[in-house]
Amino acid sequence: MWSLLEVVSQVVTRRAAWMAGARVAPGMLDALVAAELARPDASETLEAHYLLAMPALRARQLEGPSGVEEKVFGTPLALRRMPRLKDALDALFALVSDAGLSCAACLGAPTPPELVEGRTLGEVYEQCHFGSFMPMLYAYPGDLEDALLRAPVGFIDERLVGPLVHELCHFHAGEPPAPANVNEALAAWIGSEAWPAQVRPGRDEHDAIPGAAWFAAVGGFIARMLGEREALRLQAGALDPRDAFGAPCAEALRLYGFLPFLESGAPHLLSDAFHPARWWKLLDLHRDAGLARDFHDRLVRPLLAGGPARQLDWDEALDALAWRDLPAWRDAPGPVDTKLAALAERALSVRAERRGSTFFVARADPPDPLKLDPDACEIRAPWPGPDALGAPAVFPWPPALCAQTRLV
Numbered sequence: 001m002w003s004l005l006e007v008v009s010q011v012v013t014r015r016a017a018w019m020a021g022a023r024v025a026p027g028m029l030d031a032l033v034a035a036e037l038a039r040p041d042a043s044e045t046l047e048a049h050y051l052l053a054m055p056a057l058r059a060r061q062l063e064g065p066s067g068v069e070e071k072v073f074g075t076p077l078a079l080r081r082m083p084r085l086k087d088a089l090d091a092l093f094a095l096v097s098d099a100g101l102s103c104a105a106c107l108g109a110p111t112p113p114e115l116v117e118g119r120t121l122g123e124v125y126e127q128c129h130f131g132s133f134m135p136m137l138y139a140y141p142g143d144l145e146d147a148l149l150r151a152p153v154g155f156i157d158e159r160l161v162g163p164l165v166h167e168l169c170h171f172h173a174g175e176p177p178a179p180a181n182v183n184e185a186l187a188a189w190i191g192s193e194a195w196p197a198q199v200r201p202g203r204d205e206h207d208a209i210p211g212a213a214w215f216a217a218v219g220g221f222i223a224r225m226l227g228e229r230e231a232l233r234l235q236a237g238a239l240d241p242r243d244a245f246g247a248p249c250a251e252a253l254r255l256y257g258f259l260p261f262l263e264s265g266a267p268h269l270l271s272d273a274f275h276p277a278r279w280w281k282l283l284d285l286h287r288d289a290g291l292a293r294d295f296h297d298r299l300v301r302p303l304l305a306g307g308p309a310r311q312l313d314w315d316e317a318l319d320a321l322a323w324r325d326l327p328a329w330r331d332a333p334g335p336v337d338t339k340l341a342a343l344a345e346r347a348l349s350v351r352a353e354r355r356g357s358t359f360f361v362a363r364a365d366p367p368d369p370l371k372l373d374p375d376a377c378e379i380r381a382p383w384p385g386p387d388a389l390g391a392p393a394v395f396p397w398p399p400a401l402c403a404q405t406r407l408v
Helices: 002-021 028-038 040-063 068-073 083-098 103-107 112-116 121-125 141-149 152-159 161-168 180-194 212-226 228-235 241-245 247-264 276-285 289-304 311-320 335-347 399-407
Strands: 350-355 358-363 371-373 378-380 394-396
Touching (some): 002 028, 028 040, 028 247, 040 068, 040 121, 068 141, 068 152, 083 112, 083 152, 083 161, 083 180, 083 228, 121 161, 152 161, 161 180, 180 212, 212 228, 212 276, 212 394, 241 247, 247 311, 276 289, 276 311, 276 394, 289 311, 335 394, 335 399
Antiparallel strands (some): 350 358, 371 378, 378 394
16 A cells, blocks of 8 residues: 555656646646656756757747747738638638537647737747647748748648647547647648648648658547547547556557557657558457457566566567458448548658758659558558658558458
8 A cells, every 4th residue: 555655756746746847738648747757867868858858849830039949930821911811721720520529628729810810929829739849840040041031921721730730639638548649640630630730741841741641540540439429529528548458458558559659768758650550450359258358368468567668569460460350350441441541642642851950842753653552551662761750662552452352
């Protein structure tokens, strides 16, 4: 009993310490406390990253007295002069409303004009889920180099719509879904539904997010399992992951997302994003009681009992599962399967490039046709290797669609 009380005391103490250092976002606060308790040796690294480096970069974005950050983040927004932002916000607010959710609660305002009109980009961003202590995604100094030569409203509308929509898609949940990969995956999926240019830009569009499609694939598979409306409710904190997936699956997801940190102590609390099929399999195997029981006996329970954290063991176990033996193979294809197939094709027709100190996504037609492997449930592009970000030239393909090809 004393050990339990001691743990509770440590949780309370560390939560207070983190909140004294920064306004850490819900969900992230719990993850950081759990990370410290699991690996006390990583406390200094975590604090340096999340209490010093990230808040300092955010402060440079939002509070810089002069320079390019002040020009971009200090400019009032006006939807009448920002057609791309208007279209993206209209679509996002419609998605949230159609799911039966409150736009004011999820996005910070009932309508797009009430969210942005008369406010600066900095004022809009600091009200986002991570805006209280983290810098805005893809608005780092290297991303803003071109802004000095541009009118700020035009630059924002051309370059920052995708990143801002992504930040908004984390919603304002008091208890966002865990682990961080699930939260990011749902944000990427919702964002790609509202603003497809986030994944594959148009010919003259420049606000796609590198790697977004791989996260979106996991969010889309969750939408396939739960339903598209329920996926948004999960992101909004209106649906508990234990109720959505079942307690064993929710437990396995948390552990899998935490494995890289448990193993390395590195401060980034996100697991591998470029193998979404593993997340698909981890979710899907829990629909089969026998497969779930075997997986938990071999991997989940030993880790919870204090065994070594080895992500390779989990990766190999998931890779070894044949899609033919998983429930999704036997499902009738549905509308989200079609969306996931389209996402795969879009993902393989862009490439991330390194430009100075940042990454840039460009449309790139593969040199030869894409090739589907229906047994592996993946589609490949004939690129010579990963792009500059490390995104592979292979993407998962919906198992229900692959099974249909085997019936022809």
